[in-house]
Amino acid sequence: MTAIDPTAHLTAEQIEELGRELDAIRDEVIAGRGEKDAAYIRKVISAQRKLELVSRGVLLFSIFPPAWLIGTAGLSVAKIMDNMEIGHNILHGQWDWMRDPKIHSTTWEWDHVSPAEQWKHSHNELHHTYTNVIGKDNDLGYGIMRVDEDQKWHPFHLGQPLWNFLNACFFEYGIAAYDLELGKNLSSERRRKNPEFRERARAVGRKIRKQVLKDYVIHPLLSGPSFLTTLGATFTANLVRNIWSHSVIMCGHFPEGVQVFERRSIKGETRGQWYLRQMMGSANISGSKAMHFMTGNLSHQIEHHLFPDLPSNRYAEVAVKVRALFEKYELEYVSGPLPKQVLSAWSKVFRLSLPNRKSEARTPEREPELLAA
Amino acid sequence: MTSTALRSRAWKLLEMVTTPLLPSDYLDLVSPLRAGADLRGRIEAVRPETADAATVVIRPGRGWRGHTAGQYVRIGVDVDGVRLWRAYSLTSPTDRRDGRVTITVKAIPDGKVSNHLVRRATPGTLIHLDQATGDFVLPRARPAKVLYLTAGSGITPVMGMLRDSGLDDVVLVHSAPRPQDVIFRDELHRMVADGKLRLTEVHSDTDGMLDVTRLEELVPDWAERETWACGPAGLLDAAEKHWSEHGVPERLHTERFRPGVVVAGDGGEVTFSVTGRTADAGGATPLLDVGEQAGVLMPSGCRMGICFGCLTPLKAGAVRDLRTGEITEAEPGVLIQTCVSAAAGPCDIER
Ligand code: FES
Numbered sequence: 001m002t003a004i005d006p007t008a009h010l011t012a013e014q015i016e017e018l019g020r021e022l023d024a025i026r027d028e029v030i031a032g033r034g035e036k037d038a039a040y041i042r043k044v045i046s047a048q049r050k051l052e053l054v055s056r057g058v059l060l061f062s063i064f065p066p067a068w069l070i071g072t073a074g075l076s077v078a079k080i081m082d083n084m085e086i087g088h089n090i091l092h093g094q095w096d097w098m099r100d101p102k103i104h105s106t107t108w109e110w111d112h113v114s115p116a117e118q119w120k121h122s123h124n125e126l127h128h129t130y131t132n133v134i135g136k137d138n139d140l141g142y143g144i145m146r147v148d149e150d151q152k153w154h155p156f157h158l159g160q161p162l163w164n165f166l167n168a169c170f171f172e173y174g175i176a177a178y179d180l181e182l183g184k185n186l187s188s189e190r191r192r193k194n195p196e197f198r199e200r201a202r203a204v205g206r207k208i209r210k211q212v213l214k215d216y217v218i219h220p221l222l223s224g225p226s227f228l229t230t231l232g233a234t235f236t237a238n239l240v241r242n243i244w245s246h247s248v249i250m251c252g253h254f255p256e257g258v259q260v261f262e263r264r265s266i267k268g269e270t271r272g273q274w275y276l277r278q279m280m281g282s283a284n285i286s287g288s289k290a291m292h293f294m295t296g297n298l299s300h301q302i303e304h305h306l307f308p309d310l311p312s313n314r315y316a317e318v319a320v321k322v323r324a325l326f327e328k329y330e331l332e333y334v335s336g337p338l339p340k341q342v343l344s345a346w347s348k349v350f351r352l353s354l355p356n357r358k359s360e361a362r363t364p365e366r367e368p369e370l371l372a373a
Numbered sequence: 374m375t376s377t378a379l380r381s382r383a384w385k386l387l388e389m390v391t392t393p394l395l396p397s398d399y400l401d402l403v404s405p406l407r408a409g410a411d412l413r414g415r416i417e418a419v420r421p422e423t424a425d426a427a428t429v430v431i432r433p434g435r436g437w438r439g440h441t442a443g444q445y446v447r448i449g450v451d452v453d454g455v456r457l458w459r460a461y462s463l464t465s466p467t468d469r470r471d472g473r474v475t476i477t478v479k480a481i482p483d484g485k486v487s488n489h490l491v492r493r494a495t496p497g498t499l500i501h502l503d504q505a506t507g508d509f510v511l512p513r514a515r516p517a518k519v520l521y522l523t524a525g526s527g528i529t530p531v532m533g534m535l536r537d538s539g540l541d542d543v544v545l546v547h548s549a550p551r552p553q554d555v556i557f558r559d560e561l562h563r564m565v566a567d568g569k570l571r572l573t574e575v576h577s578d579t580d581g582m583l584d585v586t587r588l589e590e591l592v593p594d595w596a597e598r599e600t601w602a603c604g605p606a607g608l609l610d611a612a613e614k615h616w617s618e619h620g621v622p623e624r625l626h627t628e629r630f631r632p633g634v635v636v637a638g639d640g641g642e643v644t645f646s647v648t649g650r651t652a653d654a655g656g657a658t659p660l661l662d663v664g665e666q667a668g669v670l671m672p673s674g675c676r677m678g679i680c681f682g683c684l685t686p687l688k689a690g691a692v693r694d695l696r697t698g699e700i701t702e703a704e705p706g707v708l709i710q711t712c713v714s715a716a717a718g719p720c721d722i723e724r
Contacts, residue, residue, distance in 0.1 A: 053399060092681065097455060111393060218390055308680075
């Protein structure tokens, strides 16, 4: 919805051809899925479990500062692994093809207050189908922020840097509230009393109770004299995990250069057009292998949005081919290192907390000659 | 408080410690074969029997309840990363001292699991097991005279029986293409030498297919014998007919390995087994649409294959992925995305 449509130079046939080329990339990965991939996810799951066990073990002695530090760091990483490379991706059905009932989108539960079932609906179904469509994709600003010039400004948005910061700290609760569509569902008596909403709210309540009991009661109690330090450690690990995942996710769709779309633009959308919207609506994070791993390969957000059900360990190789298509079709592949992308996203949050200034209309991203062509 | 109640309390507490995982998820890391775990086994050896058959020695987990000679076990093996389940006859005697069991597998053309087990499986691999089952077994009261009638890998359940029970009067008529294709040949001949067995080998490459009417000549008293037959459907059908025609159908016990083979076609009749509805489906119509048009409440989401919100068990038949053309056949536990799958022949969707 920028002033200039960066895809305007593509003909309808080109867009469909692009779609076919992307389908071919997908088919190739699917045909090559096998033992190595299965071994990969099993290894990651087992490493995560061992890391969590050891970290929790070390935290039993967290009254000693070095133990606190090591245990907290380990638990933070374990929680990040659980949410990102393991949970997010399994819940996408990326590993369903293995037919292992224990590593399956229908049975997996994660270390998160939002029950997997509800998250799958709001994330897999709504966000991934309607990516960046204003009014349909609630991930755009999570309903608490204005993320595009074309969204109407409201004085409430003045506070959005603060809302965004709080959301980052308590991200898992933010997600749970968001999956419940809390704002909308609490807005009227009728909605509040809707039995389906109440049932879902109860499910979230149960999950929160279990999670809180584990992290803030049981494990600290098990630590005996280290009660308080363990409590602090788990709180810190949750905080680190929340801020980290919030940052990664902000980088996926908020940085400058990412497009948003109008509701009417997706009416009768073809497969090619759907692919194109995913390409223009997502942004990557560049970096090392370790960085990709810790983001659950959401650093390959563009590839993930094109092929949400391909195993995450394949995104890196897919990215090379996808990038070539961006070049071929003269499209902008938005990517950058984490600090740059986080900063870009945050500056947008600040900028859009104020009403638009006319003079700040965006500069065209394409040369005028190209546009005329 | 009783000890079981105490134990279940302790378990509940442990679950609070490990939530959202279960304590067993952690225990599996160190002791996958322990009592109380999902039943698994570890492959300890794979021994070739013939050019295309091998015996797999399995150490079952603590939860294994043993078997009766002639029974089979379903095993889940990961082939190219995909868990596939198949049933194989147990060939080990039930009183094996080391507690191991064996299955003997013949690699069939295009058989994913059988080829994997015969040619690629390595010792140390964990597999998944069900308890042994099947009623192709000898009765408690042992019959005086027994005939085993087998062909090809049909010898496998019978081998379990031969190794297990010392019957006095046993005849085995076994058919295989060539002498070197006879699984367990050496051991069978040892049994013959020890006087435990009378054996007739039919080599179909030279003698032609085993014809049940030849039994009169091979085993003149066949009709007086309690008979266990296992082999290809053609042989079993012929045997059933033969025994019926001679008025002794109750003497014949058969075991069929592959009950219906799925032939993938284009479209077919879809049964929604929960609601009891049926509908004719074309080979290009998503099953989600087929179900909805038939008035079945189908789970759905994106309707384009990305959200996995439409996963539904496939109970029978086969479906085709409309994007890749890939065929998925029904197996216990197999779920399909109905929004991008079409009927590839008659199928049964659990809705
Ligand atoms: S409805 Fe989304 S995958 Fe089928």
